[in-house]
Each structure stands twice: as structure tokens, then as C-alpha cells.
Amino acid sequence: MIDLRSDTITRPTEPMRRAMYEAQVGDDVFFEDPTVNRLQERVAALLGKERALWVASGTMGNLLSIKALTQPGEEVILETENHIFVYEAAGSAVVSGVQLSPIQGKRGLITRPQVEAAIRPADIHQPRTSVVVIENTHNRAGGAVIPLGEIERISELCQQRGISMHMDGARLLNAVVASGIEARRYAQHFDTVTICFSKGLGVPMGSMIAGSGAVMDRVHRFRKMIGGGQRQVGIVAAAALYALDHHVERLAEDHANAKRLAEALSMLPDVSVNPEEVDTNIVIFQVDPARMSPTDVVVEMQKRAVLMFPFGPTNVRCVTHLDVSSDDIEAAIGAFSEVFKKGR
């Protein structure tokens, strides 16, 4: 099977498992897990923040970041297709009591004038705008890298207006590898930044939140409140440390594989995709609905041992990752050619 459904499906490699087996551990709720402590320091340094904290998932990272940056009744500006708006079961409404204010972006990018127009005036009838969220890379926009220039412009505005910023950086390291811009240069504009280890980095589970000491004190308290304090987490933190050493630069291979796949797809009949818009490891292509539905494509490809997800009424999503080689991509391209040329 060639599994292009998601970069979350990766399984730990032999050497990663060895690092996990050999990890020194302790009770992390007592701050006594040396491996978690080492990882937290390393990620804080990577992101140029005072502190970083381990959390169970990216969703928990976003949930706690919003919780730490808001009071109930406030409003959070984000892009319509953001993970927080689409895939997190309205957790920020439930846990933080905030309202989300989505703005339609272009390939995931919202601009400073759009944000400026969405910020609420000081008026007792209206919620107070307290956070702007940026997702980088942007999943539903096909792994798009959000340009640093626009982040800088939005950040300058937010500073003037006393509004916090949160980055959902589940795939921030994909953006870093694709753009050549250091993680801390993106992160410096944000009060809280999350990264996921369970995506392209190939770790079985876990994410981190980084921020200033004061914000992270709040995050830490809320993590305990929602039951997110874990004990000998070093066993997984060891895998994350291993991934930082061995699985970051190789993200470039995933990006090259995605580009190659998009180029081949763009030559097939009834498929539309612009390979120029494939920045990282996600390929979203459109199928001519007169010919096939996304589900038809998925079913036909599954018969040929290639897995992917339908992504809305006309789209299909493929994601490249650690467990997909360039040979696998060539095999997937062969299968796609069969599917799209059949009966023509």
C-alpha cells in the first residue's frame, strides 16, 4: 500500500524506536523527566521563545494557546479554512468561551487590510478582538507557506492595537525547509506557536507550544486543568528529539515528491492542479465532475493500492511523508494514469 492519506500515518523507524527504548524518563508533572526537559529547551531555542511545553496533540496545543491568550466573550480572527475553525470541534468556543471570526483568504493567506477591517471597534455592543491566528503551512490551502512579509505587516498592526497572535505551526518546519527562513523568524511575531511532531516529523504523537514565560505559565495551568499533564513522556520526547536531528532536512524530499506528483497529475486529462502552487508536502487536485467524483478516484486508486482522501465536492488530497519514497510516487503516478485514461 502507498498511503497518501496524511503525514500522520508514519510509523516510528527502527532507530527512532531505539531512541525511545533507551530514553531516560521521570515524572513530567513533577518536572522530573530529563528527556522532556531537554526537548522543551531545544524547541524553545528553535522557536526563540522563553519556554516550550509538551502537549498530547496539535488540537490540544491550539486549544490551550487560545485559552491562555483570551477571556470569555472575546473574539479570535482566523482564516476560514484554518484547522481551528474546521477540525477542532468548536473547542475554543467550549473551553475558552470565545467567538471565532473567519476571514476568507487566498490560498490560506489573509492580508493586513483584511485583518484591520475585521478588528472590532471599542463598542460595548461588540466582542473585543483579542487574537489573530495564522496557520503555517496551511493544510486546506494545499500546504501553502504563508509569506513572512504579510506576517510582519499583520504583526505590526496587532502590536499597535494590543492584539495577540497565535501561530498554528503544525507543519511550521515544512515552511522552514521550503522557504529557507528560520523558525524563530516566523515565531518572533507570535505570542504562542505550536508545532506537531506527529505529522511529517514521523513521531507517533505529541506537539509543543512555545511562548513567553507569563503566557506559558497560563498554558501550563490549563494543561493540567484539562488533564493534559502526563508522566513518563520522555519515552515519546526521545522520538521527537530523534526527529529534530534526523527528520527535518529530509522534509525537502517530501516536498520534491509532492511537486513531482503534481507535475505528473497536471498532464493527465480531467485533472487540474497547478504544480507551481505546491509549496510543501500536500497536493490538492481538482477532478472534472462530469467525468469522475473525488470518491470515484479514491476508490479506483485504492484498487491499485494507493490511498488518499476525497477533499470536498471536486477535490482529492494527497500528502507525501517519511513512509513514501520517490519510487512509490512513480508507482502512484502510473496508477493515476490508468485511472484517468481509462475509457478515453
Ligand SMILES: *Cc1c(COP(=O)(O)O)cnc(C)c1O
Ligand atoms: C494536524 C493539524 C493540527 C493538529 O492535529 P492533531 O491531530 O490534534 O495533532 C493542527 N493544525 C493543523 C494545521 C494540522 O494540520
